[in-house]
Amino acid sequence: MSRPPVYLKQNVVAEPLHNQWYAWWFLASPMTAPLFVANLHVKIMESFVANPAIHVAALKSPALRGGPYLNCGVERVGEVKALLERTLQEESLAMRYAAAMRELDALLASAEGYSLEELYPRVPDLLRGYVELTYDLRNRASARFFEPLLYRSPFHRESSQSVSLRLVHGDARPYVFSTPRLDDSREGDLQVRLPFRHEAWDTLFAMRRTPAPLEAVRDALGIAPQDGDTFATFFTPEPPRPAPRYDGDGVRVRYFGHACVLIESRHVSVLTDPVVSYDFPTDLPRFTFADLPERIDYVLLTHGHADHLMFEPLLQLRHRIGTVVVPAGGGGALVDPSLKLMLQHAGFRNVVTLSELESLPVPGGELVGLPFLGEHGDLDVRGKLAHLVRLEGKALLMAADSNALEPRLYEHVQPHVGPIDMMWLGMESEGGPLSWMYGPLLPAPLSRKMDQSRRLNGSNAARAIDIVQRLKPRQVRIYAMGREPWLGHVMVMGYHEQSPQLVESRKLLAHCREHGVDADMPYGQAESFLR
Ligand SMILES: [Fe+2]
Ligand SMILES: [Fe+2]
Numbered sequence: 001m002s003r004p005p006v007y008l009k010q011n012v013v014a015e016p017l018h019n020q021w022y023a024w025w026f027l028a029s030p031m032t033a034p035l036f037v038a039n040l041h042v043k044i045m046e047s048f049v050a051n052p053a054i055h056v057a058a059l060k061s062p063a064l065r066g067g068p069y070l071n072c073g074v075e076r077v078g079e080v081k082a083l084l085e086r087t088l089q090e091e092s093l094a095m096r097y098a099a100a101m102r103e104l105d106a107l108l109a110s111a112e113g114y115s116l117e118e119l120y121p122r123v124p125d126l127l128r129g130y131v132e133l134t135y136d137l138r139n140r141a142s143a144r145f146f147e148p149l150l151y152r153s154p155f156h157r158e159s160s161q162s163v164s165l166r167l168v169h170g171d172a173r174p175y176v177f178s179t180p181r182l183d184d185s186r187e188g189d190l191q192v193r194l195p196f197r198h199e200a201w202d203t204l205f206a207m208r209r210t211p212a213p214l215e216a217v218r219d220a221l222g223i224a225p226q227d228g229d230t231f232a233t234f235f236t237p238e239p240p241r242p243a244p245r246y247d248g249d250g251v252r253v254r255y256f257g258h259a260c261v262l263i264e265s266r267h268v269s270v271l272t273d274p275v276v277s278y279d280f281p282t283d284l285p286r287f288t289f290a291d292l293p294e295r296i297d298y299v300l301l302t303h304g305h306a307d308h309l310m311f312e313p314l315l316q317l318r319h320r321i322g323t324v325v326v327p328a329g330g331g332g333a334l335v336d337p338s339l340k341l342m343l344q345h346a347g348f349r350n351v352v353t354l355s356e357l358e359s360l361p362v363p364g365g366e367l368v369g370l371p372f373l374g375e376h377g378d379l380d381v382r383g384k385l386a387h388l389v390r391l392e393g394k395a396l397l398m399a400a401d402s403n404a405l406e407p408r409l410y411e412h413v414q415p416h417v418g419p420i421d422m423m424w425l426g427m428e429s430e431g432g433p434l435s436w437m438y439g440p441l442l443p444a445p446l447s448r449k450m451d452q453s454r455r456l457n458g459s460n461a462a463r464a465i466d467i468v469q470r471l472k473p474r475q476v477r478i479y480a481m482g483r484e485p486w487l488g489h490v491m492v493m494g495y496h497e498q499s500p501q502l503v504e505s506r507k508l509l510a511h512c513r514e515h516g517v518d519a520d521m522p523y524g525q526a527e528s529f530l531r
Helices: 033-050 052-058 074-090 092-109 117-122 147-151 200-206 214-221 225-232 311-320 339-344 408-417 434-441 448-453 461-471 500-514
Strands: 012-018 131-135 141-145 161-167 190-192 251-257 260-264 269-272 296-300 321-327 351-354 359-362 365-370 386-391 394-398 422-426 475-479 518-520 526-530
Touching: 012 311, 033 052, 033 074, 033 092, 033 434, 052 074, 074 092, 092 117, 092 141, 147 339, 190 225, 200 214, 200 311, 214 225, 251 394, 269 386, 296 311, 311 321, 321 339, 339 351, 351 365, 365 408, 408 461, 422 461, 461 500, 475 500, 500 518
Parallel strands: 269 296, 296 321, 321 351, 394 422, 422 475, 475 518
Antiparallel strands: 012 161, 131 141, 161 190, 251 260, 251 526, 260 269, 359 365, 365 386, 386 394
């Protein structure tokens, strides 16, 4: 006799992993992943194994949180050593790739402006046929990768992918970029080794709303018999609360936290930069996975940074997303992996790119790509885009972490976009140094002074005011500040009242209010209507 169908509990966390490390942008592309494995993960693990006490001591200092310190107790050194050894063995190709990239860089540095033809046979053997060598107009040589070919090569290692499942009862989660997820099966953690693109993930996550037999999904995911009891704890006969589609006039706008905003009309639902809280009893009100509609017609991504392109919620929503809209970018530059390719290879069937000033018609309106200036340490990253969402005669600008380094950009943009009803802008005006995110890609470290000057920072008050004065939005919302506690695993913000980001934000709010512009900085949860 088969048992009644069950739902996936709303507080089951699903963390996509790559060699046990939290999977994000640079780990998704085979062009960049080997460099993060070799130049970051292996180095952190080697350092921890050699002297775990240094890591434990460093993490007692709040200033060093977010640094390259592995966050687990000395007693787990054996497990980290085992993971290090396994990584060196299974990822030997990544280690060779990293070495070949150093050789390639030296070769390119030797080019003096003469034809690059003779350099092709001297490209490290491992990389031959995967790169085109080019000069910029100042005779600086660089390599452009044929990234789609790398996805079809041994460098793309789906066998490194897994998803860690477990129940949570609060927001607190350890910071993930300097610590691998070790085996915590005694605490109810289950790591399922199945590539992200596998359809069984859709079967599992559809069960958040639609009940199905436990046995079917258990078999589809290949759960081992000894893990069956843990797996069963993830399910419940209780249905989730209903989450009907918006059926009113105009546009309903719901803030889900950070840069995640659900924009709905009667005809279409649009979700930006999904970062979604799990659902459990809490004193901090928020919308959660349980509040997302059954069908999300469009997901808009602004850029690849880990707090914007987050595989964790995307994978869980994949079965209900119609189209993912990403910035075009790509082009084979090491610093700019294609967001389209990484999502397609993670099982997203309908991924479309949008370029600056390009428009995509949607029911009752259109999506328009707008320039996204700065916030990438002056690196030539094209995979970034602000989104103009026009629905039911209303216009919302989702500007993400745009830094108005040149306010005249917005003078040029304004006639094209016309009146804006609501502008959402990030004001993480400090940002980390370039090396914090891009360090493992650099052939040689930057000087500390340069590194500190090249920040991944969004607009401060003066620059945000520059945008407001030029685009004249009727309403302003500050978002993408990393303030919600469900961001703690990817961002170390630790704000206090006098944090420069909050001081700058308050200045913008005051300016807007003085000039009759409705302005707010939502926290946790917010809802408004444009009619
Ligand atoms: Fe960013
Ligand atoms: Fe951000």
